[in-house]
Amino acid sequence: MAESGSSAELSGSLTGSVLPPPRTRIFKIIVIGDSGVGKTCLTFRFCAGKFPEKTEATIGVDFRERLVEIDGEKIKIQLWDTAGQERFRKSMVQHYYRNVHAVVFVYDMTNGASFRSLPAWIEECKQHALGSEVPRILVGNKCDLQDSIQVGTDVAQQFADAHSMPLFETSAKSPNSPGGANYHNSDHVEAIFMTVAHKLKSQKPLVLSQPSEGAGGTVALSGGRNDGSDGGRGWSCSSC
Numbered sequence: 001m002a003e004s005g006s007s008a009e010l011s012g013s014l015t016g017s018v019l020p021p022p023r024t025r026i027f028k029i030i031v032i033g034d035s036g037v038g039k040t041c042l043t044f045r046f047c048a049g050k051f052p053e054k055t056e057a058t059i060g061v062d063f064r065e066r067l068v069e070i071d072g073e074k075i076k077i078q079l080w081d082t083a084g085q086e087r088f089r090k091s092m093v094q095h096y097y098r099n100v101h102a103v104v105f106v107y108d109m110t111n112g113a114s115f116r117s118l119p120a121w122i123e124e125c126k127q128h129a130l131g132s133e134v135p136r137i138l139v140g141n142k143c144d145l146q147d148s149i150q151v152g153t154d155v156a157q158q159f160a161d162a163h164s165m166p167l168f169e170t171s172a173k174s175p176n177s178p179g180g181a182n183y184h185n186s187d188h189v190e191a192i193f194m195t196v197a198h199k200l201k202s203q204k205p206l207v208l209s210q211p212s213e214g215a216g217g218t219v220a221l222s223g224g225r226n227d228g229s230d231g232g233r234g235w236s237c238s239s240c
């Protein structure tokens with residue numbers, strides 16, 4: 001009798017309070033590109049839900065995070081906002097390239113030089129073992145500045161295709177206001193990062209985890225533009 005009682009107790013314990021709390025997966029996504037392209041604004045928009053009133057050049061790296069829910073699983077998205085200016089990068093580079101799950105390359109659609117810098121950023125990533133096997137996306141920011149666009153969608157799409165990346169054109173500043181032709185088709189910052197998270201969820205086993213008491217708001221999203229089923233090149237397409 002005593003033995004069966006113990007057994008019931010044990011089994012109750014295993015399915016009850018003895019089990020550790022569920023773990024929350026963490027996806028580390030680094031955001032890279034020239035100074036002034038809007039990396040801080042994009043990451044702030046996603047994590048805080050608004051455009052920052054004032055930004056200063058990032059020194060080293062900042063990171064912001066947000067807890068989201070995808071298909072019933074809580075996932076913490078950590079966005080690492082890296083400094084675009086070389087003088088602010090040197091000391092930190094080794095740190096932020098560790099344990100990266102995805103890379104977001106950003107250029108400013110109103111600044112051709114920021115687009116021409118992309119090969120150098122891609123090369124730097126490769127040197128830190130972040131090649132095409134890691135999910136990477138290309139983001140053209142500031143599409144709200146319609147009159148100043150220097151980088152057209154066609155040329156950006158060609159570049160994205162050549163590097164097996166999906167392209168998104170967006171505005172961290174005013175994603176919901178009406179504007180020119182491209183602007184109407186612009187991607188929402190929210191959807192861009194959630195697309196990356198969906199991709200990671202569909203392909204990655206647990207890599208980093210911690211008890212699920214993360215900071216940040218929770219957004220529920222089931223389904224999305226990318227279910228990870230397309231494999232190969234361009235795992236999600238630009239809406240541009």
Ligand SMILES: Nc1nc2c(ncn2[C@@H]2O[C@H](COP(=O)(O)OP(=O)(O)OP(=O)(O)O)[C@@H](O)[C@H]2O)c(=O)[nH]1
Nearest residue numbers: 035036037038039040041055058084142171172173
């Ligand atoms: N019109 C417009 N301005 C933007 C947008 N995103 C950022 N900006 C402005 O661009 C400037 C630079 O933005 P940041 O987010 O600080 O740029 P960054 O890439 O983080 O720059 P570093 O920290 O130096 O690497 C700021 O004045 C922003 O207000 C956008 O979508 N539209």
